[in-house]
Amino acid sequence: MSLILYLLSPSVAALLYVCYRILVVPRFSPLRNLPGPPVPKWFGNHLLHVLDPTVSxxxxxxxxxxxxxxxRIRGLGPWDERLLTLDPASLSHIMKNTTIYEKPWQSRRLITSLIGCGMLSAEGQVHKRQRRVAMPAFSGQNMRSLVEISFKKGMQLRDVWMHMLPLEAEKADTSxxxxxxxxxxxxxxxxxxxGLAGFDYNFNSINDESNELFVAYKDMFEVAISQGSPFRTLLSIYLPTVNKLFPDETVRSVQRGKEVIHRVAGRLIQEKKRKILEGEKSGDPYEGKDLLTLLLKSNAATDLPPEHRISDDDILNNINTLMFAGSDTSSLSMTWTLLLLAQNPDIQDRLRAELLSIAPEFPRTLSDLSEDEVQSLHTALSGLPLLHNVTRESLRLIPPLHSTLRVATQDDEIPTLYPVHNKDGSMNEGKHSFPIPKGTCIHLSFEAFNLDKAVWGDDAWDFNPDRWDHLPEAVQRYPWHFSNIxxxxxxxxxCPGVRFAMIEIKTLYYILLTNFVFRxxxxxxxKHNVVLTRPYLAGKFKDGTQCPLLVSRFVPPH
Structure with missing residues (x-):
């Protein structure tokens, strides 16, 4: 009998601890002093409402x-009471104090399982080391090569779409x-x-989707993230051994992708290191301008202490991070912009006219521009006000990253700009802060701040690029990282790649909008929030991301 009790005691202790965390701890949390919506079921939650971009x-x-x-909102269950902050002072405090507020281990485990521990998932000193090494690669001078790459790929995309269009219209009065x-x-x-800007690798996926590295990345981002089962994803976070013991097709697809990436991208890293070393020995430095080369050079800089350097695995993880964060976010932003312009043809016509206003300097054929002329084109595009307004307005209205999570690593007092309400919902005018206990999960919605009518005005949910010519004072109070959004x-x-994104998307907007009309x-x-906010056809979620538009050639008026 004593042996049975001895064997059972660890299980009983574990069960009692779980019950304590679920039933007791939440009841005594200071978070319960904040007001929040009721939960109709014991295992109900509010996640669907605050994460769904169609209603959020x-x-x-x-x-x-x-x-x-x-x-106060409910997360996965009664043990998961979360803070949803819609106060700019609170958000600023949380985002500034990165040692107190980190990404939850669940988020980090999911990201790391796909793309490794790069800047998206690293915390503390690891994140500081990685960011210190990466930042020089994003300097203005190093972005010059991106202009020409974006231009060439935009021209390639233009040619592909031109070949997809019929030569004659079905009706005489239409294009x-x-x-x-x-x-x-x-x-x-x-x-x-x-691929070219990141590590001097040409996927050539505009014309051909068969490249093994391209397929590996797409399987990682589209199959695993967009098409994976939410239940299976949660299971893999809390019980990762399940994927090893009982892998499904999604797990196997991710594993195959990771093996290809590690083999091919790992080889690229070694080749770059060899070229850099040979250049140092010969006295003829290797002048590669891709971010991988710049990362490796920054990591090997003589003025960087050895303890601040990062490993080859960290380099690979950050290249994977760049592929995910720099590719999907930009393509989704441009996709939403073209859809918004298709829905607002008057704004599309105005923007096209502005882009064509620099056409006398840069002929519409574009094919014969020299490198210096391409750089001049980028300079001209950077000075176009409506192009900048449309770009910012689209990013404001539909931010690719809908929201994020943080967790408090210690007890803290969070300041607020607006009065904190009492538990019954009544306003407490004198209360401008509240305590938050260690371990509390915090929901930060970027969309909520971008669409706040108290800040942006009653038309905050509308696509109105002209708002940027006369911003309300409340908007200008919070510059954030990029243009008040x-x-x-x-x-x-x-994001360290803001300049990277602006060069890429504005160049592509110029090429596409001066050659095509979108309806x-x-x-x-x-809209569905699947890590990023993605477009889908209604009722066809399983078919993956889709945003079909009617595209026709732009014919300038005579």
Missing amino acids: SKVYEILVKRYGRSV PSAQINVGLFLSRATFDVI LSFSAGQRA EAPVKIT
């Missing part, structure tokens, strides 16, 4: 009216058009750009 903006508005801007899944081709184009995050973990296709496109 309305949900946030209702929560603010009823409970203020510091709201010939074709229904093109613009999201698919923009994804291929950004993969090509990031949170689409590139904020604080020390803000809505007779389909319904919906």
Whole structure:
């Protein structure tokens, strides 16, 4: 009998601890002093409402009216009480204090299982070392080569679409058009750009999707993230051995992709290191301008202490991070922009006219531009006000990254700009901070701040690029990381590739909009938050990301 009790005691202790964490701890958390919406079921939650981009903006508005801007919501279960902050002062405090507020281990485990421990998932000193090594690669001077790469790939995409269009229209009074899944081709184009700019590797995926490294990355990002089972994903986070013991097709696909990436990208790293070393020995330095070369040079700099350097695995992980964060986000931003322009043809016409205003200097054939002329084109594009406004407005209205999570690593007092409401929902005018206990999960919605009507005005949910010519004072109070919006995050973990993204997408906008006209296709496109905010055809989620538009050649008026 004593042996049975001895064997059972660890299990009983574990069960008691779980019950304590689920039933007792949440009841005594200071977070329960904050107001929040009711949960109709014991295992109910609010995640669907705050994460679904088709309803989340309305949900946030209702929560603010009823409970203020510091709201308690339910996560996965009754043990998972979370803070949803819609207060700019609170968000600024959380994003600034990265040693107190980290990404939850669940998020880090999921990211690391796919692309390794790069800047997206690393924390603490590891993240600081990686960011210190990576930042010189994103300097303005090093971005010059990206201009020409983006230009060449934009021209290649233009030629592919031209060949997809019929030579004659079905009706005499219309231009010939074709229904093109613009999201698919923009994804291929950004993969090509990031491949060349990232590590001098040509996927050539605009014309051919058979490249093994391209297929590996696409399987990782599209199959694993977009098409994977949510239940299986949760299971793999909390019980990772399940994937090893009982792998399904998604798991096997990810594993095959990781093996290809490790083999091919790992070989590229070694080749780059060899070229750099040979250049140092010969006295003729290797002048590669891709980010991999710049990362390796930065990591080997003589003024960088050995303890601050990162390993080859860290280099590979950050290349994978660059592929994910730099490719998907840019292609989705451009996809949403083309859809918004198709829905607003007057703005599309105005933007095209502005782009064509620099055409006398850069002829529409574009093919024969020299490298210096391409750089001049980028300079001209950077000075076009409506192009900048459309780019910012699209990123504001549909940020590719809808929201993110943080967890408190210690007890803290969070400041607020707006009064904190009492538990019953009434306003406490004198209360401008609240305590948060260690271990609390915090939901930060970038979309909520981008679409806040109290900041942006009553038309905050509308696509209105002209708003940027006369921003409300409340908007200008928070510059964040990029142009008063949170689409590139904020604080020390803000996206380092903002300049990279602006060069790429503005160059592609110029080439596409001066050659094509975009109109809505007779389909319904919906938004889904699958790590990033992606377009899908209504009722066809399993078919993957799609955004078909009617595309026709632009014929300038005579």
